[in-house]
Amino acid sequence: MNVLSTFKMAWRSIKGKRGRSVLTVLSIFIGIAAVMTIVSVMEGMKEYTRQQYAAMGSNKIDVSIYSWSYDENGNPTNQKDYFPILEEYCKSLGDMVVGVTPNARANGTVVYGTVNSANMESKYDEETYELISSPPQMYYGSSQYSKVNEHEIARGRDISYLDIEKYNQVAVLGSKAAEIFFGNVDPLGKNLQINGNNFQVIGIYKQKSTEGTKGYQQNQMDNVIILPYSARRLLGGEQMTAFQIKASSSENIKEVISRVGPYMKNFVPEGSGMVDVYSQSSWQEYENQYLTTIGLVLGGIAAISLIVGGIGIMNIMLVSVTERTKEIGIRRAIGARRSSIVAQFLIEAGMLCGMGGLVGIVVGTIGSLILGKLMYQLTIWPSIPVALGTLLFSIALGLLFGSYPASKASKLQPVEALRAE
């Protein structure tokens, strides 16, 4: 039995019943398109959260020390300078830790010439109320601040350990902050007035945000001024209780968390407060799991529509067998084997579903692109495995639901079949 001619004959009978074939294809393609779109949008959502977390910095671990016992002056009883303890301990963890820095905001007005941060207003997006621009954010950092927060020095130099030791009044600027204060002037070596104190600009970070980064994140990334944390003695502010550690890999995060937490606990007196160590990437993991679950549920619902479509195919094929009983009889009379009849109907069902699959992939791709743009401003191309998988699945569906009618057709006695009208 010639395979090519079987395909040709199957195509003939599909074409012969054009209206019906179109409806059958329709019943399959809706399910396929739905599955594809859902899977793609879920992938897009994951990608979106990945980008969000990536923007925050990967492999970062937050260490926070909370207090709930206060002395008569209202100061927390467990306040001490935790950073040197943490820094020392992180050194002992060797390769597992890339860097550690305080995560503390410095407050103050920043002035250069006529530019004064006190005169700057925060701007919000009119529709989303998202922060677009604000006065520069000022942070206290260790010499490893840029490592932890993934900044690179574009010009000048980074904060050094000596700057911290010697209480040097220096500052490193993000690209946006540099632009705000200095415009076209070269900021290196210039002095910023912070609460009336001179801080010399020693370095500028490379721009971190990319074209796709939105206002808020761009502000977070590049509109920053980093001061050595020892400058706190001069500028004041509360004790530093929040820190960030960057682990060398995502595998090391858990290990670092499990060591840092118990160690730091030793320095917080029982009952005075607590140590919280957690990683944003573990949130990402949760969120991904959550998205996968949603995806499975939605995909399951779409899969039901596929099964309904498949039953439709089976129905059509059964009708087709009944209608073509005579044809089956003729074919059997002139020498078709049972297997040839099975092949004929299976190929027909497989082709119908395969066509449905192809149309579904096209529609699903368009759906993914449109939904991706509308929901996340992302261009979501369905992945090739997903597309191929759905196509194969739809053909398998055709074969599965075509097999019963096909076997029914092949079991007809030639003489009975010939007698049909």
Add this chain to the structure above:
Amino acid sequence: MLIETRNIFKIYDEGLESEVRALDDVSLTIDRGEFVAIIGQSGSGKSTLMNMLGCLDIPTRGDYILHGTNVKDLSDNELSRIRNKEIGFIFQQYNLIASLTVQENVELPLIYQGIDAEKRSRMAMEALEKMSIAEKAKSYPKQLSGGQQQRVAIARAISAKPSIIMADEPTGALDSKTGHDILGFLRQFHEEGTTVILITHDNGIAASADRRVRISDGKIVEDTGPVIKYPKAAEKKAAEAEANSHEEAAKAAQEAMKAAAKMEEELL
């Protein structure tokens, strides 16, 4: 002996009140090269007999020996092969497949033989030319007149060069002139050595056969006895068929050898 039935019965609803004996103890032998008409009124069992002889149906009881093989012992695939290669069917209602062109219809038995497209097309066109309808090769059956459709159906029946042709009321749906032409073709195949079995209710049509077997209520009531008018052609046809089957056997053996060699290679 080419065809031999031994006391065959075809009984529907056996043992019930509605029992029908379509064939009732029929014993018949037909030799290579005969032109036999099986005559009977409608409901006499003549079509049932043809279905038996054509391996489309199996007897309730009794044996049908075709080419020395008891049909009972053959698998469904072997029966398909016999219908495909040994027997050409011609039906009253032509039984062409409407969704296929004339040429594709004629190629169908060859497709089931697994013959390649080029040879298939050549053989089909040959058969169509013999039926003088080659110019309609690309048409669809419903674009043709009844007589033309029957010529296509006959082309399909002879395209695989079978040694037996079974025609069930081939002229029943045609006017007498066209019917006459069709009978002419059957006589021509007969002269070329093909065994022709013609089923009809019409004595006039039956008269063109060399031997007449009358059937009534499932029983043979009259048989004019075997006549072989063209023994040389019949012998030639038989030799051809044998050579053909030898060729096929040789091909099968060759393929088996190849498969064995491949298996051996894989094992090593």
